[in-house]
Amino acid sequence: MATTEQSTTFEAPGRSGSPVEVNERYDNFIGGHWVAPIDGEYRDNLSPATGQPICEVAHSGAQDIELALDAAHAAKDAWGETSTTERSKVLNAVADAIEENLEMLAVAESWENGKPVRETLAADIPLAADHFRYFADVIRGEEGRISEIDKDTVAYHFNEPLGVVGQIIPFNFPLLMAAWKIAPALAAGNCTVVKPASSTPWSILKLAEVIEDIVPEGVLNIVNGPGAETGKALASNKRIAKIAFTGETVTGRLIMQYAAQNLIPSTTELGGKSPNIFFDDVMSADDEFLDKAVEGLVLYAFNKGEVCTCPSRALIQESIYDEFMERCLGRIHAIKQGNPLDRTVALGAQNSASQLEKIEGYVQIGRDEGAQLLTGGQRNMLPGELAGGYYYEPTVFKGTNDMRIFQEEIFGPVLAVTTFKDEAEALRIANDTLYGLGAGVWSRDGSRAFRMGRAIKAGRVWTNCYHLYPAHAAFGGYKVSGVGRENHKMMLDHYSQTKCLLVSYDKKAMGFF
């Protein structure tokens, strides 16, 4: 048994036999070089799997952001004038490098974030590579446009880069969220300064190591540090032409405030409390689709529930509740939780001690407000070196949509389940939330699924599926879940500005003066 476990589990970064090498400390990536933080401060980067340090990473301040902006501004004219053909080649080469280093990046990201390597190998890293390919492809097909105003007057519309942009990345998908930001920005001819989340500052640096010779110096810059100092210095800086942010809603408001003060555009991808709606007809046959629907509910545990689109509210039609829930609970009880580097593990560790405490707090709130605990509800204490890790059991509560656990974003493997009588009630409950990021609709009746999907106030309605994030499918929020759409070439509009050359071929004066 021990031999089997060893062969399914990667060695942790830095250990003998691991696909990942680890330096003692990491600097910022600025102007194509590794640059120490000006104040010389570093912080331990902990692995949530064990609670132990992986390495030290730069703890930067406002001055380091200025250095990165210097490098980006020095590079922006040349990169902005680079042909889309050449930019496309660079993005494809980045995708190649990601694919060539799939295991290394997957293991690094799993160990830093706590997510299962099964997910990083199958989803996070391949999707990140594909994102660069997608934007490498679509930028070649982009065009300006020409309007013939009259026989002597032509309006030429060009898409031009914004210049230098700032991008702030969350901890939940450190590499994929970086790809979602960096790929369109670079495709559109911009240079970027990226600030990763302070709890996941390192796996993106492993990516930088494999692409540092591919991306021209100064086009991509990465500065690590605390949000209050480094994030603020970037988002409120007069030298960026745009800020992009993925994170929490009130912080998103702060980011938009900084942008407003500098009159720059912002795009934000914020929180969610996504409803996952199961109609009675999913149980009309005991077939592979029913099996898929059961998995669809259990997907609340994907990425340990640390997803802005976590399907954290399950709405089940009353007539099928008992039987459907029984199947789902069976599937939930079968979830294997453990070392994120074990390929057979489906549920890893929460991102930090503070996230874990917050989940415990919400589970207590759920109990106090009278929700019924169906499973879980406690930390999972694992043996050996995992004992210091931040593991929480997959948890399910049954209650009503007015409860706090149905209204607040818990960001953990905690599902709130309720029932509904009919379509109208399902819709009312689904939309009774501050948020509007994601939703799931499960029904064999296509018309019903279509009606529901069009009526739910969310930017992404998964229909008979969930947690798919292919490029070319627009993603973003309604209501307070954010502004802008990622994962689609429409993102290029957010990273460009239109130049209209209005040209007169008429030699005669107008006759005004």
Add this chain to the structure above:
Amino acid sequence: MAQESVTATDAAVRAIERLSVEHGPLAFFQSGGCCDGSLPICLKDGELPPGPGDTLLGVIAGAPFYVDSEQYRRWGRPSFLLDVRPGPAEGFSLSPPEEHFVTRPAE
């Protein structure tokens, strides 16, 4: 204005007083959850101007504590207790060294 809807531990009050010396007047905004862990966000007063959509829950050591009114209503208008916990702040909040602010349901 909902008075007495936020109180604070002594440790939180001391943290606010120390931070005020360094940064000047402060203000708190209750976050909505997500990656910021439903934590209160401590900012310099005025950095995020409160608006008609915000509720002032109280003032702690000179720092007003705001929450979005609609968010507060949906949360059931709880009373908060402001505290500090070990570990660095993860979001945009100002914080004491290697500690972060949290809000808990008040007893």
